[in-house]
Amino acid sequence: MEAGNDILVRMVGIHKWFGRVYALRGVDFEVRRGETVGLIGDNGAGKSTLIKILSGYHQADQGEIYFEGQKVKIRSPRDARNLGIETVYQEQALAPNLSIARNIFMGREPVKKFGLMDRKAMDEESMKALANLGLRLRSPELPVVTLSGGERQGVAIARALHFKAKLVILDEPTVALSVKEVEEVLEFVRQLQREKVSVVFITHNLYHAFDIAERFVVMARGLKMADVKKEETSPQGLSELVLKSAFVAV
Amino acid sequence: MQGNASYLKRFLLSRSTSVLLVLILIVIFFAVFSPEHRFVDPDNLRVLLSLGAEFSIIALGVGMLMICGEFDLSVGSILAFCSFIFLKLFELHLSLLFIAVITIVVGGLLGLLNALITVRAGIPSFITTLGTMMFWRGLTILLSGGEQTACDVSALNTPAASYFLSFFTGQIGKFLPVQFFWFAIFAIILGVLLHRHRFGNWVYATGDNKDAARAMGINTDWVKTVCFIVVGLLCGFVACAQIGRLACFTSRTGDGWELKAVAASVVGGTSLRGGMGNMFGIFLGATTISVIENGLVVLRIPYFWTYVFFGLVILLSVLSSMYIERKQMEMHR
Ligand SMILES: Nc1ncnc2c1ncn2[C@@H]1O[C@H](COP(=O)(O)OP(=O)(O)OP(=O)(O)O)[C@@H](O)[C@H]1O
Ligand SMILES: [Mg+2]
Numbered sequence: 001m002e003a004g005n006d007i008l009v010r011m012v013g014i015h016k017w018f019g020r021v022y023a024l025r026g027v028d029f030e031v032r033r034g035e036t037v038g039l040i041g042d043n044g045a046g047k048s049t050l051i052k053i054l055s056g057y058h059q060a061d062q063g064e065i066y067f068e069g070q071k072v073k074i075r076s077p078r079d080a081r082n083l084g085i086e087t088v089y090q091e092q093a094l095a096p097n098l099s100i101a102r103n104i105f106m107g108r109e110p111v112k113k114f115g116l117m118d119r120k121a122m123d124e125e126s127m128k129a130l131a132n133l134g135l136r137l138r139s140p141e142l143p144v145v146t147l148s149g150g151e152r153q154g155v156a157i158a159r160a161l162h163f164k165a166k167l168v169i170l171d172e173p174t175v176a177l178s179v180k181e182v183e184e185v186l187e188f189v190r191q192l193q194r195e196k197v198s199v200v201f202i203t204h205n206l207y208h209a210f211d212i213a214e215r216f217v218v219m220a221r222g223l224k225m226a227d228v229k230k231e232e233t234s235p236q237g238l239s240e241l242v243l244k245s246a247f248v249a250v
Numbered sequence: 251m252q253g254n255a256s257y258l259k260r261f262l263l264s265r266s267t268s269v270l271l272v273l274i275l276i277v278i279f280f281a282v283f284s285p286e287h288r289f290v291d292p293d294n295l296r297v298l299l300s301l302g303a304e305f306s307i308i309a310l311g312v313g314m315l316m317i318c319g320e321f322d323l324s325v326g327s328i329l330a331f332c333s334f335i336f337l338k339l340f341e342l343h344l345s346l347l348f349i350a351v352i353t354i355v356v357g358g359l360l361g362l363l364n365a366l367i368t369v370r371a372g373i374p375s376f377i378t379t380l381g382t383m384m385f386w387r388g389l390t391i392l393l394s395g396g397e398q399t400a401c402d403v404s405a406l407n408t409p410a411a412s413y414f415l416s417f418f419t420g421q422i423g424k425f426l427p428v429q430f431f432w433f434a435i436f437a438i439i440l441g442v443l444l445h446r447h448r449f450g451n452w453v454y455a456t457g458d459n460k461d462a463a464r465a466m467g468i469n470t471d472w473v474k475t476v477c478f479i480v481v482g483l484l485c486g487f488v489a490c491a492q493i494g495r496l497a498c499f500t501s502r503t504g505d506g507w508e509l510k511a512v513a514a515s516v517v518g519g520t521s522l523r524g525g526m527g528n529m530f531g532i533f534l535g536a537t538t539i540s541v542i543e544n545g546l547v548v549l550r551i552p553y554f555w556t557y558v559f560f561g562l563v564i565l566l567s568v569l570s571s572m573y574i575e576r577k578q579m580e581m582h583r
Binding site for chain 1: 442446447448449450451452454455458459461462463464465466467468521525526
């Protein structure tokens, strides 16, 4: 296969049923190292389902996943995180009443003896991870609920960066954010790009997608409808693609 | 100076502080108004600390379970069933150590059963444990004929019996009932687990946002199962202590404890939605409930007033905690 080893992850022929809902009907999807892919499409197209299979939240009914050239089975979020796949979910993957530090290390707490948490390390490391993103928060002990929407996404992204993710998936990270906060989040993503992390960015806002991504995958009703490079299109072009895909008869 | 002021403010606005203040006020009230100040009589304090600790030990487990977002309404029934198991094994003249271990294990198994039904079938634990509450209570009454039966460990007059009694119902020094010591020990163990151990972080995360916890690789079903089992084990432990103290089995034991335990947790600042609360608060909440119950008896107020009082304390504590949470949010901004 040409350029086989600069492909980080490849999903082949993915099918997924939810009871009688045929959510994915044989989707191929790949992401190169250091590449940012914009995953777009109408509501219910199957975008979240596709990436939740990648992040171990759902399992495909059929299809294969290759990570760094190896065939892998991702059976749980833990498997995905062990591979280096981190997800920032549409429905935020943060516990609002827990502190920033406890959120960043959720499920992977640094421990001393007997499984007791190293809280000093947690506090220091989380402040460092946030500073890496250019985010300065007052204290690692603040509950996440007291942060702004943009800062919360920052916490989730800092978590991904801290654990040396190779692929970060962002599922509508800018939904329900103010204009200023959106710009903040896009800046976080640029930081990921500078660190050569691969990114999958799902959004309904084609201008955000166009701004941040190098390649676009358009989905509709469980199928991949188009796969275009940034040079070959424009925000208007993407918008037409999404509309056309949604209305094309299958 | 700024720093000191904010520490003071934080201290005053902390949930546990306000529970502690309320507890102190209630204690002073009972001390002053009980006839001949009988509330603070050493004999009464001993009764309070031993009897109250039995309920309070179970409330600790219920509180932790509530933090991970689940309820257990079956605690009183598990307690009764465990006591019944104890009685039956005792009648077989088995070794006391064996009886105690089996009783505690049975408690753990009933907790496991609650967990399996809740987690596997996806039934809200409020419903699951409502069912098992009726089931185990009914079964206990059915099998025991609903009667009180003598179960006097001290009558054995063996060294094992005296070890058993000093372990579960003895005294530390000249005054402190050992039950209260166990209550404190369990509170410390669960407190360390909840606040210092990584498992505690999983408990909070599970209760606060189960989907997030799952997405971060936490096995939330397993976390809940452990919390249910802990409650069951504590019920088994208390069954041993209670039979040791009463020297008899009654099928009505623990009646009404399920809601008292929820009340204790809520008074101690635990959220009914999960994800919020702390062990020190639950400790104080459980103590408050025990103190009220005992204090009203000492005041010779008819028992039914207890519930009127509980109701008031619960409502006041929920209102004050809402107020405190709002203030805290303002402080963070
Ligand atoms: N857990 C689930 N159980 C049942 N059906 C589901 C589940 N998750 C998704 N679906 C269905 O699968 C289809 C694809 O949903 P998905 O969430 O992947 O779409 P999406 O492209 O992310 O849409 P949106 O842009 O609205 O987030 C929809 O019809 C949805 O109703
Ligand atoms: Mg979606």
